[in-house]
Amino acid sequence: MNPFTYKDGVLHAEGVSLQAIAAEVGTPFYCYSTAALVANYRAYAGAFAGQDAGVCYALKANSNLAVVRTLAQQGAGADVVSEGEMRRALAAGVSADRIVFSGVGKTREEMRAALEAGIYQLNVESVPELEALSEVASSLGVEAPIAIRVNPDVDAKTHAKIATGKKENKFGIDWDHAREVYARAAALPGIKPLGIAVHIGSQLTDLAPFRAAFERVVELLHALRADGIDIQRLDLGGGIGIRYRDETPPDLNEYAGMVRSITGNLGCHVTLEPGRALVGNAGILVSKVVYLKHGLARRFLIVDAAMNDLIRPSLYDAYHAIKPVAEPAPDVEPVTVDVVGPVCESGDTFALQRPLPPLAADDLVAFCSAGAYGAVMASTYNTRPLAPEVLVNGDAFAVIRPRPTIEDLLGMDRVPEWLGK
Numbered sequence: 071m072n073p074f075t076y077k078d079g080v081l082h083a084e085g086v087s088l089q090a091i092a093a094e095v096g097t098p099f100y101c102y103s104t105a106a107l108v109a110n111y112r113a114y115a116g117a118f119a120g121q122d123a124g125v126c127y128a129l130k131a132n133s134n135l136a137v138v139r140t141l142a143q144q145g146a147g148a149d150v151v152s153e154g155e156m157r158r159a160l161a162a163g164v165s166a167d168r169i170v171f172s173g174v175g176k177t178r179e180e181m182r183a184a185l186e187a188g189i190y191q192l193n194v195e196s197v198p199e200l201e202a203l204s205e206v207a208s209s210l211g212v213e214a215p216i217a218i219r220v221n222p223d224v225d226a227k228t229h230a231k232i233a234t235g236k237k238e239n240k241f242g243i244d245w246d247h248a249r250e251v252y253a254r255a256a257a258l259p260g261i262k263p264l265g266i267a268v269h270i271g272s273q274l275t276d277l278a279p280f281r282a283a284f285e286r287v288v289e290l291l292h293a294l295r296a297d298g299i300d301i302q303r304l305d306l307g308g309g310i311g312i313r314y315r316d317e318t319p320p321d322l323n324e325y326a327g328m329v330r331s332i333t334g335n336l337g338c339h340v341t342l343e344p345g346r347a348l349v350g351n352a353g354i355l356v357s358k359v360v361y362l363k364h365g366l367a368r369r370f371l372i373v374d375a376a377m378n379d380l381i382r383p384s385l386y387d388a389y390h391a392i393k394p395v396a397e398p399a400p401d402v403e404p405v406t407v408d409v410v411g412p413v414c415e416s417g418d419t420f421a422l423q424r425p426l427p428p429l430a431a432d433d434l435v436a437f438c439s440a441g442a443y444g445a446v447m448a449s450t451y452n453t454r455p456l457a458p459e460v461l462v463n464g465d466a467f468a469v470i471r472p473r474p475t476i477e478d479l480l481g482m483d484r485v486p487e488w489l490g491k
């Protein structure tokens with residue numbers, strides 16, 4: 071569903087005018103739709119209804135407590151990659167037995183926190199990590215329920231920076247070593263190998279790489295069972311890609327059907343860890359035009375959001391559709407502009423040579439599909455306060471993270487005594 075539509079000539083989030091939110095909270099700001107979060111979760115979980123499967127929302131995509139709580143209330147578990155994310159999931163109401171802890175560099179402190187909380191599973195990615203976990207679990211007198219993340223050496227056909235399933239990537243245990251690592255895990259005190267985990271990348275728009283990876287996982291499952299290791303769980307990693315521009319992401323039901331056909335008769339509980347698919351199109355970033363500048367070669371639309379607020383275009387050359395908040399007349403001639411932020415880097419560019427309706431200073435624009443990997447990847451580069459986050463629910467909206475003040479930012483620093491006052 072698209073909750074961001076024009077009503078009476080103004081872009082709304084559900085029933086709330088984005089102009090009204092801008093007037094109250096200022097720009098730039100992130101805005102999320104409850105209806106879209108709920109619809110996305112229900113579609114995902116619904117596609118797997120009837121399978122022994124659970125959706126553990128990947129908090130890394132958007133970890134605002136209100137967003138996580140919205141999803142948790144619909145029944146979502148959580149996939150976390152740090153103690154911080156684990157604490158967010160717990161604080162948002164996700165029960166510990168619905169939390170999976172992934173990540174290539176968990177520290178002993180994080181392992182201890184996860185075991186003390188009693189989470190569902192830790193996904194282990196290396197032998198040294200396995201040994202550390204064995205020590206931590208033994209010292210606590212518990213057994214750590216684990217899956218081992220394997221690297222299936224499958225090309226996910228996505229942007230290189232978000233592909234994780236090739237043997238050159240830092241993730242998982244090499245395919246060829248998997249059986250011996252499971253044998254090692256089974257022999258270690260404090261370790262209970264229960265599952266196999268795999269994640270080959272993000273923003274996948276083709277089912278074939280998923281299928282290839284899952285089939286390899288099943289091959290391994292049979293080999294491990296033959297070795298006497300009782301695999302009861304499969305964690306199939308992140309979700310399907312979304313449409314930013316003209317991508318044709320796989321149909322959810324087709325994806326779920328493929329999962330069922332590959333894993334349905336194995337007697338395993340399946341965990342899915344979608345992030346982007348649940349929140350990506352449920353959020354936008356609203357910004358204001360500061361200046362329109364006519365350069366020799368280009369026209370620049372300079373907006374008050376920047377790469378520190380939404381880094382995806384700079385980091386991954388990602389495309390985000392840009393919509394004026396005031397609905398343009400249907401017959402208006404587009405103007406080709408470069409949409410840029412105020413940060414002192416040429417990389418601070420949201421869009422190159424983008425045809426947009428004519429815009430002027432103080433006009434509002436929305437960067438679409440910014441609900442995933444937007445606010446969570448923001449920084450205060452150039453001492454720019456983090457953009458606030460707003461959650462809409464029908465005709466109501468609430469600020470779910472206020473904009474810090476510049477004093478707040480300065481107040482985080484400490485000047486040593488020897489520098490004087």
Ligand code: LLP
Nearest residue numbers: 128172269272273308309343344345346443
């Ligand atoms: N599970 C694991 C182990 C992951 O590493 C990830 C994403 C997910 C689940 C969730 O994947 P999703 O359903 O969102 O595709 N910042 C990048 C994306 C990084 C994804 C990292 N891992 C971006 O803005 O495109």
